[in-house]
Amino acid sequence: MELWNSKDAVLATGGRSTTDWVANGLSIDTREIEQGDIFVALKDQRDGHDFVAQALEKGAAAALVSRIPDGVSPNAPLLIVDDVLSALEDMARFARKRTSAKVIGVTGSVGKTGTKEMLRTALMGQGRVHAAERSFNNHWGVPLTLARMPENTDFAVIEIGMNHPNEITPLARMADLDVAIVTTVAAVHMAAFKDVDEIAHAKAEIFDGLRKGGAAIINIDIPTTKILQDGAVNAGANLIGFGQTAGADYQLQDAIIGNDTTNVTATAFGDPIMFKLSAPGKHLAMNALAVLAAAVGAGGDLAMSMLALQEFTAPSGRGARQTIELANIDGASLELIDESYNANPTSMGASLDVLAASQPVDNVGRIRKGRRIAFLGDMLELGPKEHEMHAELAQHDAIAQVDIIHTAGALMQSLHDALPVEKRGTWFADAQQMADKVHQLLDAGDVVMVKGSLGSRLALVVKSIQKLQYK
Incomplete structure (x- = not known):
């Protein structure tokens, strides 16, 4: 279905189109671009102009640019504007009004x-x-x-x-x-x-x-x-x-x-x-x-x-649940709760409540008792009281129902130290070290919740747990 054409895009942005074109989507990433998309050459960690040629080779209908990139023909389908982000904002307003x-x-x-x-x-x-x-x-x-x-x-x-x-x-x-x-x-x-x-x-x-x-x-x-x-x-x-x-x-x-x-x-x-x-x-x-x-x-x-x-089911990284059929224990599994996308004291408390309400399974693993286990990473951007806010999680009511809490990161060391000894798992310097050890810390019947701010990289731990899956 047509989403944009060159005429409307020029009308929206005040830019200049080198050719006539029709597009059915927009993309800012050549790794995800689909046939018929407009490639938006934003400047972020990299300059999107460096990827315009690749986007066109992959079937982009046009590229939104502020200059003709090196290696790209002036006759290529380009929408040339003064500023790419401002032009994208103009297209947003145009799309809203129509x-x-x-x-x-x-x-x-x-x-x-x-x-x-x-x-x-x-x-x-x-x-x-x-x-x-x-x-x-x-x-x-x-x-x-x-x-x-x-x-x-x-x-x-x-x-x-x-x-x-x-x-x-x-x-x-x-x-x-x-x-x-x-x-x-x-x-x-x-x-x-x-x-x-x-x-x-x-x-x-x-x-x-x-x-x-x-x-x-x-x-x-x-x-x-x-x-x-x-x-x-x-x-x-x-x-x-x-x-x-x-x-x-x-x-x-x-x-x-x-x-x-x-x-x-x-x-x-x-x-x-x-x-x-x-x-x-x-x-x-x-x-x-x-x-x-x-x-x-x-x-x-x-x-x-x-x-x-x-x-409704929870999105990936925000409470999505997955049963992991364990490769090393025939017919046994554990349950993974993936909360690895974001974390702050409020959402951490809510996730611990969910873990506390979960139902582990007994008599299926080496330990013979299913456990509620948390793998927690640093909560970032909390300001000058960040260590205190991590330590205060030890007072959350749901902690009483959680069997073991493993932690990763300098800030989470404050929670590790504040936890009751019987709840205190292993502290790791970073998520990669934690991810390398998850196979030693889990058993069939466990329910495991993984949570941390995106920058603490707890997704690595999720991936390691998923690798325990029977293929």
Whole structure:
């Protein structure tokens, strides 16, 4: 299906096209480019112009560039602009204006990507849904997601992240939101903020891009709720609260956590509702209430959305579960919970709760007793109290139900030292050292949860556990 043609792209960007062309997608990575994509030559760690020739050889319909790259013919299909990122932003705005889609923005200290995926699931049967396949939530990810949006989209879900103040406002305005969600506000990216109130003000920037009268979906259980409410009111939003607090428009009554499910009872504007998620976690139940509020706010049907949510499973790196059939023990397995994409104190606590509720299997391994085991890596960007915040995890209630906690990284050494001796596993200097030893630390019947900030590279540990799989 045609997404862009040279005429519209020139109209959107003010650039110059060397030829006429038609494209059905956009890509910023030659490793993932598909036939008919526009290759966007962004400058990041590498200059995308160095890969234009390769992209065209792989079948790119055109390349968005600020100059004719070396080795590329002037007659090649190029859209030449003054600045590639600015042109991508122009294409994003053009794509937003030409569609009648209801656009939902999602931000928050925790749970953005999972909430985005939950919205995709909830709305899938109610129209054409557009959302990024991965966590494209930054200064290039948001415009790329918007520029990829087909004109006939019914619902779009845009994840918006930030590391510093004043990052969300321009992205939210670009998305021109009908609905905005703030999942929660927590002590994340503290290196750039003096306190959590500042983070709340930064998250409230999402309402700068909300259309007047649009729905602002806000967590009312947190200390900074009023900051968010004030931001929404100033934007002329229709304020909708979710949480456990009395008076929440979408109020959680109970969340029964199973090994791989969550059964939720709640109220929606006082009316009782019940639904099921195919993933465990009270935090997921809370986010699901925000999803239902947003779906209705975007014109979706509440009953259809609740029914669809039973198909929701956690994304890779954010709670995805996998049964590992062990190669060295016939007929035996362990369960892997992959939380390796991100970590902060709030999400770490939620993941430990999920691990605590899991059900190991006894009488199948060498030890004959299934265990709940955590492999934890450093939580990054927490600011001057980072060591203290790692150590405080030892006081989390779920620790009592976890059998062993292995840690990796200089910051996680603070947790290692604070843990009760009987819970204290091995401390490793880095994730690679941990990954090299996982085969010695696991047994059939175990449930193992792996979590850390992306920069702590706990994905290496996940891959090592997956290599234990019987082929």
